[in-house]
Amino acid sequence: MFYGQIEGTRFEPLEPEFNNLLIGHARVERLWTGARWSEGPTWFPAGRYLVWSDIPNNRMLRWDETDGSVSVFRNPSNYSNGNTTDHHGRLVSCEHGARRVTRTEHDGSITVIADRYQGKRLNSPNDVVVKSDGSIWFTDPTYGIMIDYEGGRAESEIGACYVYRVDPDTAEVMAVATDFMKPNGLAFSPDEKYLYVADTGRSHDPDGPAHIRRFSLSGDGKTLSGGEVLADSTAGLFDGFRLDEDGRIWTSAADGVHCLEPGGNLIGKIAIPELVANVCFGGARKNRLFIAGTTSLYSAYLAVIGPV
Ligand code: MG
Numbered sequence: 001m002f003y004g005q006i007e008g009t010r011f012e013p014l015e016p017e018f019n020n021l022l023i024g025h026a027r028v029e030r031l032w033t034g035a036r037w038s039e040g041p042t043w044f045p046a047g048r049y050l051v052w053s054d055i056p057n058n059r060m061l062r063w064d065e066t067d068g069s070v071s072v073f074r075n076p077s078n079y080s081n082g083n084t085t086d087h088h089g090r091l092v093s094c095e096h097g098a099r100r101v102t103r104t105e106h107d108g109s110i111t112v113i114a115d116r117y118q119g120k121r122l123n124s125p126n127d128v129v130v131k132s133d134g135s136i137w138f139t140d141p142t143y144g145i146m147i148d149y150e151g152g153r154a155e156s157e158i159g160a161c162y163v164y165r166v167d168p169d170t171a172e173v174m175a176v177a178t179d180f181m182k183p184n185g186l187a188f189s190p191d192e193k194y195l196y197v198a199d200t201g202r203s204h205d206p207d208g209p210a211h212i213r214r215f216s217l218s219g220d221g222k223t224l225s226g227g228e229v230l231a232d233s234t235a236g237l238f239d240g241f242r243l244d245e246d247g248r249i250w251t252s253a254a255d256g257v258h259c260l261e262p263g264g265n266l267i268g269k270i271a272i273p274e275l276v277a278n279v280c281f282g283g284a285r286k287n288r289l290f291i292a293g294t295t296s297l298y299s300a301y302l303a304v305i306g307p308v
Pocket of ligand 1: 081082126127184185239240
């Protein structure tokens with residue numbers, strides 16, 4: 001393990017409060033390199049490992065905290081993209097190639113969570129999060145069916161890009177937000193009163209959005225209202241993101257990780273010398289931010305933890 005300074009990495013406070021989230025002598029570590037496009041990191045506390053997607057290589061990788069080794073977790077992965085760990089410790093994945101969301105059960109079998117909406121095939125599920133009631137929420141832009149690099153070229157059967165909720169009791173797939181160009185990363189606030197969703201429409205339209213919106217959940221936690229723009233990206237796109245215990249947003253961007261306070265103001269950055277696509281909190285104390293940055297997996301210890 002190399003603990004020296006990685007060129008191009010640094011902590012960049014923009015507001016004094018960001019310093020309170022940092023550990024004075026901590027550095028950004030590069031844990032591994034060798035991917036084409038890293039996405040969807042998710043932490044497994046019981047096994048002390050992290051799984052993430054290398055989308056163009058059609059594989060998922062596993063970084064083992066016990067010895068720092070990286071191995072191939074799944075190949076082919078159906079061009080998996082976003083992943084999350086549900087409240088029972090199971091892997092939930094978005095698969096561009098199979099155009100579905102799946103769960104890997106404790107016995108290793110794979111359950112299809114969603115592959116159609118109103119009888120039509122999904123586009124290419126991108127990112128996923130599980131609410132405390134067991135409902136599974138995911139975004140469905142067209143990145144995996146536009147070209148053959150991260151999936152397979154195909155027409156959109158739905159003809160639009162929605163955010164969906166899968167009911168934990170009935171397995172019904174419901175569209176909960178339908179006014180996005182390219183819905184992408186998503187995460188709940190720690191109290192689950194809000195759902196944040198990124199729109200990366202600017203990737204294929206210079207006038208398109210590059211922002212994160214905030215929705216309020218209804219009393220029964222099943223539907224959304226509001227959806228105001230919380231923050232526009234100042235560097236490329238906001239792709240995947242996670243919230244910390246205090247509701248700050250740690251989001252991917254073109255120049256690294258941006259930290260937004262709950263009101264949406266940018267308070268600091270972690271500069272990374274590659275495009276960052278997604279992050280997650282992990283480690284035994286949940287105080288380690290894992291960063292999926294194009295070819296590499298990075299991490300940084302912070303003075304703040306992920307949601308408990
Ligand atoms: Mg994404």
